[in-house]
Amino acid sequence: MDRYVDAYLDHLRVERGLAPRSVSAYARDLARFVAHAEGQGVEEARAITPSVVSSHLVALGRAGIGARSAVRHLSAIRGFCRFLVKERELESDPCALIDRPKVGRRLPQTLSFEEVLRLLDAPSPETLRGRRDRAMLHVMYAAGLRVSELCALTLADVDARRGVVSAYGKGNKR
Template sequence: MDLATWVDAFLDHLRVERALSPLTLEAYGHDLARLVAHAEAAGITTVEGLDQALIGTYLVALGEAGMSASSAARHLSAVRGFVRFLLRERRIERDPCALIERPRVGRRLPKVLSFDEIALLLEAPEQGTFKGLRDRAMLHVMYAAGLRVSEVVRLRVADIERRKGIVVALGKGGKRRLVPLGEPALAAIDAYLEVRGTHPRSAATQVLFLSPRGGALTRQAVWKLLGGYARAVGIGKPSSPHKLRHSFATHLLEGGADLRSVQALLGHANVVTTEIYTHLADDHVRAAYRRAHPRA
């Protein structure tokens, strides 16, 4: 088997054994295809040629192509996963990544929307139309539960458990988690469900947020409509589905939620991923200190 064939075997392993999402598999495939192309350009077509020198020149090539440190780090992460797979399969004897340093990445704090901006955004869609009620309910759910855009577009009607006041989100790796919904979000969902049945394709699918054609909305469509509403209400900063998720996490911490609870609500496998939001919440604490302490 050549290098490209082993990459395909690794992707099959991720799909079957790890149950990674199609989007994650696509990202792995894209990154490793670039490694294969680099190796083939160097005359290497087998996994036995996958050594430290090759990976080192690969990272150099990524940098020379103008790739950012964070993107290069992601590519290296894919290579390391592939190498671990080859070691387990006993196709190589030693780890060529063992002495490769991860590209240094500055930790960028996520930008968030203020409470007032969130309030404006949630009320931006018109409540007299199917689209407006759908979008209003969707924005409320995204902020109330901190869902990823991929999780929102996959929601089914049955994923909203109205009596318990929760949404069941299908996250990364096919893992489901239960996230509470507040009364404003539940009310927005109720209003949308009253008109959902008027869609000509509503009976043929259980997709919660229906597109004009009766299927699920695309991630790109959600990005576009959210950005449009933000501009319409005068929010100048770039707005995206993930910014709503960032805002959800930061506002919880500012309100006194503990880090482990926020980790569970976000569906983070590692609390380290959640810790970045504590820096934003710390700013809130420092501001409160300056306002309240007599010697601040």
């Protein structure tokens, strides 16, 4: 199976123009997959089945490999299997029905209270631009606006009498 992996890596290098580090990452991921497949008794590329690919993903999880890395592994294996189908070494893609591992979303990093105070106090109150920037930062912080939402505000969105600012979020939601 190594000759097919080598041919695929050459394809990535030459035809797809991938960077050397990317090709190295594919090589590492595929070497691990091939070792697993051979451990399952798969000696030829033709013998790669969905269950071999699935069992490899399970083995990665048991080895403590995170979901993001497992997704990268599956991406390398999918590309390799598609290549094998194109080269007529496989009749069908064993990865076609395999779902990607679920990747949890990371929580955004937040500023400390002191960092927020420093940010709000950063613009100079001595200049018009500084006062404008300070007001924008305070509105953004107090209302929880995104930068794009703040920049989209117009005078029509401000009701000074009631002390209300109407902002449109993603999808034009108020």
